[in-house]
Amino acid sequence: EDKVVQSPLSLVVHEGDTVTLNCSYEVTNFRSLLWYKQEKKAPTFLFMLTSSGIEKKSGRLSSILDKKELFSILNITATQTGDSAIYLCAGSNAGGTSYGKLTFGQGTILTVHP
Amino acid sequence: EPEVTQTPSHQVTQMGQEVILRCVPISNHLYFYWYRQILGQKVEFLVSFYNNEISEKSEIFDDQFSVERPDGSNFTLKIRSTKLEDSAMYFCASRLTSGRARETQYFGPGTRLLVL
Numbered sequence: 122e123d124k125v126v127q128s129p130l131s132l133v134v135h136e137g138d139t140v141t142l143n144c145s146y147e148v149t150n151f152r153s154l155l156w157y158k159q160e161k162k163a164p165t166f167l168f169m170l171t172s173s174g175i176e177k178k179s180g181r182l183s184s185i186l187d188k189k190e191l192f193s194i195l196n197i198t199a200t201q202t203g204d205s206a207i208y209l210c211a212g213s214n215a216g217g218t219s220y221g222k223l224t225f226g227q228g229t230i231l232t233v234h235p
Numbered sequence: 236e237p238e239v240t241q242t243p244s245h246q247v248t249q250m251g252q253e254v255i256l257r258c259v260p261i262s263n264h265l266y267f268y269w270y271r272q273i274l275g276q277k278v279e280f281l282v283s284f285y286n287n288e289i290s291e292k293s294e295i296f297d298d299q300f301s302v303e304r305p306d307g308s309n310f311t312l313k314i315r316s317t318k319l320e321d322s323a324m325y326f327c328a329s330r331l332t333s334g335r336a337r338e339t340q341y342f343g344p345g346t347r348l349l350v351l
Binding site: 225226 | 291
């Protein structure tokens with residue numbers, strides 16, 4: 122059974138801190154690793170990673186994938202209160218006709234205090 | 236920016252009733268998905284749909300569930316006889332079938348279903 126595990130489950134920091142969120146995965150026919158931010162309702166897309174060692178960046182957020190260790194991290198530098206959310210990691214498979222089913226982790230709840 | 240839309244945002248129903256959740260995927264997307272998230276739990280895959288047929292379904296997606304693309308824009312999830320444990324947030328997602336961004340699924344705002 123496919124499995125995605127995130128750590129820590131929750132994190133409380135102050136504005137300006139840097140955080141690292143972790144994601145390990147075991148996904149059959151793994152194709153890519155996606156990060157989403159979930160605030161009130163829908164997960165909103167952050168990054169998709171398919172190749173090891175290539176960092177993706179968007180502003181203060183960055184992410185990298187290690188396909189040998191089956192691991193990804195999401196970094197947020199200079200955190201702001203608006204970064205408070207649940208961060209979801211999901212593995213995408215590429216098996217047969219099920220191209221792209223996402224298996225989600227349980228999420229990391231990030232709380233940023235002023 | 237195009238987005239996935241879902242209606243209704245909230246639905247309350249009695250156990251045993253049928254519900255239909257509606258989604259309008261992004262217009263040039265051809266792969267569609269339903270996921271659900273029970274309060275406090277993980278987002279779980281239900282079903283994927285392509286070319287007017289189910290391409291994969293999870294164990295959760297039993298005979299009480301069905302999906303349909305009744306026209307060129309809507310994608311629906313029907314639960315024939317709701318159970319208390321069907322109470323959850325239901326998300327629709329869609330993605331492209333080609334191009335570099337084809338593996339990225341975009342999610343709608345969800346329908347919160349409460350079965351009493």
